[in-house]
Amino acid sequence: MNSLQGIGMTSQRTRGRMIERLREQGIRDERVLAAIAAVPRHIFVEPALSHRAYEDTALPLILGQTISQPYVVARMIELLLAGRGGLGKTLEVGAGCGYQAAVLAMLSKDVYAVERIAPLLSRARENLRQLRLSQVRLKHADGNQGLVEASPYDTIIVAAAAARVPQTLLDQLAPGGRLILPVGGGQEQVLSLIERTPEGFKETRFDAVRFVPLLPGVE
Numbered sequence: 001m002n003s004l005q006g007i008g009m010t011s012q013r014t015r016g017r018m019i020e021r022l023r024e025q026g027i028r029d030e031r032v033l034a035a036i037a038a039v040p041r042h043i044f045v046e047p048a049l050s051h052r053a054y055e056d057t058a059l060p061l062i063l064g065q066t067i068s069q070p071y072v073v074a075r076m077i078e079l080l081l082a083g084r085g086g087l088g089k090t091l092e093v094g095a096g097c098g099y100q101a102a103v104l105a106m107l108s109k110d111v112y113a114v115e116r117i118a119p120l121l122s123r124a125r126e127n128l129r130q131l132r133l134s135q136v137r138l139k140h141a142d143g144n145q146g147l148v149e150a151s152p153y154d155t156i157i158v159a160a161a162a163a164r165v166p167q168t169l170l171d172q173l174a175p176g177g178r179l180i181l182p183v184g185g186g187q188e189q190v191l192s193l194i195e196r197t198p199e200g201f202k203e204t205r206f207d208a209v210r211f212v213p214l215l216p217g218v219e
Contacts, residue, residue: 015040018054018070025056027074029081035106036074041067044099044127061097063117065212068159072209073100076180079193079206080155081107084178088154091172093143093181093214098124098136100159105133112150114141116218144216146172153177160214161189170194170201182211 019037027033042053045067049059058066080087087108092101095113097120104111113136115121121140128136139147143158144166152174158181165183173179173196183192183205191206 014054018056021056022071022074025071027071027078029078031081031107032074032078035077035103036070038106039099039102039131041070041099043130044097044102062119062123065096065117065120067097067099073103075207076157076191077103077107079191080157080178080180088177089150089152089174090155090157091147091150091153091169092157092159093146093169094159095124095138096120096159098127098138100157101136101138102128102131102133104157105136108135108155110150111136112139112147112153113137114139114143114147116140116142116215118219140218142216142218143214144168148172156180158182158214159211161185161209161211162214165192165194165203166214170196181214182209185213 015037019033042050045053045059056069056071058069060066090104090108090111092113095101095115101111101113118140121138125138146169151172153172154174154177156169156173156179161182163185169179175196177196179194181192182189184190189209191209193204195202
């Protein structure tokens with residue numbers, strides 16, 4: 001059995017239990033559940049933690065970063081998909097190890113993912129290469145600036161908390177597009193969904209969350 005399939009604690013059965021937990025936690029969109037079920041999370045975590053890959057928890061990566069909790073990934077994508085046929089062209093800010101980009105690729109026409117930490121981006125490239133996801137394009141860049149050259153985007157998802165919604169990201173959102181990100185600092189972060197309507201930007205706030213801060217520059 002190859003590394004994509006996994007054995008023991010990374011097997012399909014273990015993955016299935018994670019999907020059932022997500023259902024129990026309120027994730028209802030079967031497209032989201034199928035996308036998460038299709039991605040072998042164990043190849044994205046550190047080898048010593050692969051036996052914990054399908055627990056519903058964030059896990060540490062290199063350089064003090066983390067791979068997001070499966071429920072939070074599912075929740076954000078479900079909010080972005082609600083009432084839509086798909087995610088269209090997607091920008092991910094904070095690619096990390098590439099896990100969320102892989103899930104997004106199951107639901108998007110194209111995924112552009114930016115990451116400010118070069119060694120983490122290299123790890124994401126290695127991980128995604130195993131899955132042969134040709135529609136995912138990675139770039140070493142400051143996520144606060146988005147990725148102007150490929151804009152506008154139907155969907156933007158940000159995996160770090162901003163004190164306020166960056167205007168640069170709003171500017172790169174297509175008409176009818178949706179942007180989701182954690183807004184706030186410290187203990188006071190909430191998921192914020194912004195829709196670009198003919199009348200302007202409409203913001204809806206959802207769950208309290210905990211993310212690392214959205215930092216400027218590149219490393």
